[in-house]
Amino acid sequence: MIDVNAEIGKLDWSREPQGLYEPIGYTLAAGGKRVRPQLALLATKLFGGNEEDVLPAALALEVFHNFTLLHDDVMDKAQVRRGRPTVHVKWNENTAILSGDQMMIEAYKLLSRVPEKKLAKTLRLFNQMATEICEGQQYDVDFESREDVTIPEYMEMIRLKTSVLLATALQIGAYIAGATKEQQEAVYGYGIHVGLAFQIQDDLLDCYGDEATFGKAIGGDIAENKKTYLWLVAAQQGAAAELAMRNETKAQRFERVMAIYNRLGVKNAALEEIKSQTAQALDCLTSLPQNEYTDQLRALARKLEERSK
Amino acid sequence: MIDVNAEIGKLDWSREPQGLYEPIGYTLAAGGKRVRPQLALLATKLFGGNEEDVLPAALALEVFHNFTLLHDDVMDKAQVRRGRPTVHVKWNENTAILSGDQMMIEAYKLLSRVPEKKLAKTLRLFNQMATEICEGQQYDVDFESREDVTIPEYMEMIRLKTSVLLATALQIGAYIAGATKEQQEAVYGYGIHVGLAFQIQDDLLDCYGDEATFGKAIGGDIAENKKTYLWLVAAQQGAAAELAMRNETKAQRFERVMAIYNRLGVKNAALEEIKSQTAQALDCLTSLPQNEYTDQLRALARKLEERSK
Numbered sequence: 001m002i003d004v005n006a007e008i009g010k011l012d013w014s015r016e017p018q019g020l021y022e023p024i025g026y027t028l029a030a031g032g033k034r035v036r037p038q039l040a041l042l043a044t045k046l047f048g049g050n051e052e053d054v055l056p057a058a059l060a061l062e063v064f065h066n067f068t069l070l071h072d073d074v075m076d077k078a079q080v081r082r083g084r085p086t087v088h089v090k091w092n093e094n095t096a097i098l099s100g101d102q103m104m105i106e107a108y109k110l111l112s113r114v115p116e117k118k119l120a121k122t123l124r125l126f127n128q129m130a131t132e133i134c135e136g137q138q139y140d141v142d143f144e145s146r147e148d149v150t151i152p153e154y155m156e157m158i159r160l161k162t163s164v165l166l167a168t169a170l171q172i173g174a175y176i177a178g179a180t181k182e183q184q185e186a187v188y189g190y191g192i193h194v195g196l197a198f199q200i201q202d203d204l205l206d207c208y209g210d211e212a213t214f215g216k217a218i219g220g221d222i223a224e225n226k227k228t229y230l231w232l233v234a235a236q237q238g239a240a241a242e243l244a245m246r247n248e249t250k251a252q253r254f255e256r257v258m259a260i261y262n263r264l265g266v267k268n269a270a271l272e273e274i275k276s277q278t279a280q281a282l283d284c285l286t287s288l289p290q291n292e293y294t295d296q297l298r299a300l301a302r303k304l305e306e307r308s309k
Numbered sequence: 310m311i312d313v314n315a316e317i318g319k320l321d322w323s324r325e326p327q328g329l330y331e332p333i334g335y336t337l338a339a340g341g342k343r344v345r346p347q348l349a350l351l352a353t354k355l356f357g358g359n360e361e362d363v364l365p366a367a368l369a370l371e372v373f374h375n376f377t378l379l380h381d382d383v384m385d386k387a388q389v390r391r392g393r394p395t396v397h398v399k400w401n402e403n404t405a406i407l408s409g410d411q412m413m414i415e416a417y418k419l420l421s422r423v424p425e426k427k428l429a430k431t432l433r434l435f436n437q438m439a440t441e442i443c444e445g446q447q448y449d450v451d452f453e454s455r456e457d458v459t460i461p462e463y464m465e466m467i468r469l470k471t472s473v474l475l476a477t478a479l480q481i482g483a484y485i486a487g488a489t490k491e492q493q494e495a496v497y498g499y500g501i502h503v504g505l506a507f508q509i510q511d512d513l514l515d516c517y518g519d520e521a522t523f524g525k526a527i528g529g530d531i532a533e534n535k536k537t538y539l540w541l542v543a544a545q546q547g548a549a550a551e552l553a554m555r556n557e558t559k560a561q562r563f564e565r566v567m568a569i570y571n572r573l574g575v576k577n578a579a580l581e582e583i584k585s586q587t588a589q590a591l592d593c594l595t596s597l598p599q600n601e602y603t604d605q606l607r608a609l610a611r612k613l614e615e616r617s618k
Binding site for chain 2: 016017019020071074075094097098100101102104105106108109112116119120123124127130131134135137138139141142
């Protein structure tokens, strides 16, 4: 399979004006698992397609994903991303806004290189995905100031914010390889469920994870009283008022909230949901050609499921 | 000709989440002259094309233009746009960033509706334009902290920031109508020169204009010591230090700088450049079919030239 990291490394950002392009190169050089472009390539191989045909779209998906992180970090005033200062910290906020804009344009420039016959639909799928990610981000913001968020609303928000990018990566890969509409829907569905499982695990690991393997500090969501899956399960059992911020240290708050979570069994509820989403993801694969790539997708879903145990 | 304002009015922004879409509707409802979509339609008619074919791209250009204004206003901390509070003032900065992002995506969604056979090249032209606008904005920022900006560098910056959008609107209109490569280049060239003339006039009117007809307050550039065409002509004659900010009122500064400009004859230099750019714009039209639309382009160039007299 094409080495996605090497392909991203080949993109040249040493252009003028440096103030515009340097932050893009900085952002993309930070690494990450490159899951989205890998999924696009995998889906293409699954249906016997040519990796080269889907590569421009695969790279576009990764650049777009990193653009969303860049602008999200500005909006969240995040200081660190993947162990390095965020762009608005290293440069400034205006640079982060403008380089982010250019990064989105770069994603569309990459996308424009897919085979011409496949361009119109690929562009429509990409646009739909981009829209849904922005909608998800807006719901996430809206939820901060709402106390009546329901679990279905939360699931819809993370579907938009996290899942559709994975699902669309798979669908574009399948579409470009010539998969049928039903097959495209199947890999899309797999991506949706895997994404939901992934996000709930992220919520879980923020409380029950191991800092070394989680890759970021534990307890961030609790410190901010963020409405995660765990928070919503507890709130559903009447604990919302108890979960509110009090005059206490961060460590005291963490201990107090974890006691509530443990008392109400939210960990099990989350594990059950992850299990269910993973099963649904695997179920989407049954109608597809069975080959080493379907096996890889199954292995990925199971690996994600294991992550939180 | 299609009523562009009516078409923009037909776009529906009453979608959920409101926090994402309302600011887009607010921005587009503010009006403006809709010059860019009009130019795209005009270029199509000039070459005997079908307005309906180019309409999606025409609207995409207008939405993209308004997106750039939205994000520029955040970066400039501008309080007012077209007589109304800017989005980051009426809502907040994060809303302006995210709704702006979505607005760019909306532009690409509109663009994806051009006839499929014309999509690949239209997308490439649009991407190139979008990139150049961001580059122009970055150079504009860079120039703020540089004292050695030359007039050619300034012309290149305004070509990127202002002209390419007009030029690309014309080229896309021509391309979709089936114009030859040479004809596309001719209307593109017209757009470049008209854009340069327009921007220099804008610089001129900020000093010598009439507030009622200019549509915004006079003296804004002088108050900020902005490197405009006039500033650079004066600086070229050794006046840069004299133009620097001093401990004085805004009115005192305006009077003092205007005295420098008058002494050095910068108004005439600007008028000469506008005349030259207008002549070059008109010259681009000579090789094209001569019809009522070429006449309209000529009338537009002359009207812009007259504006500053």
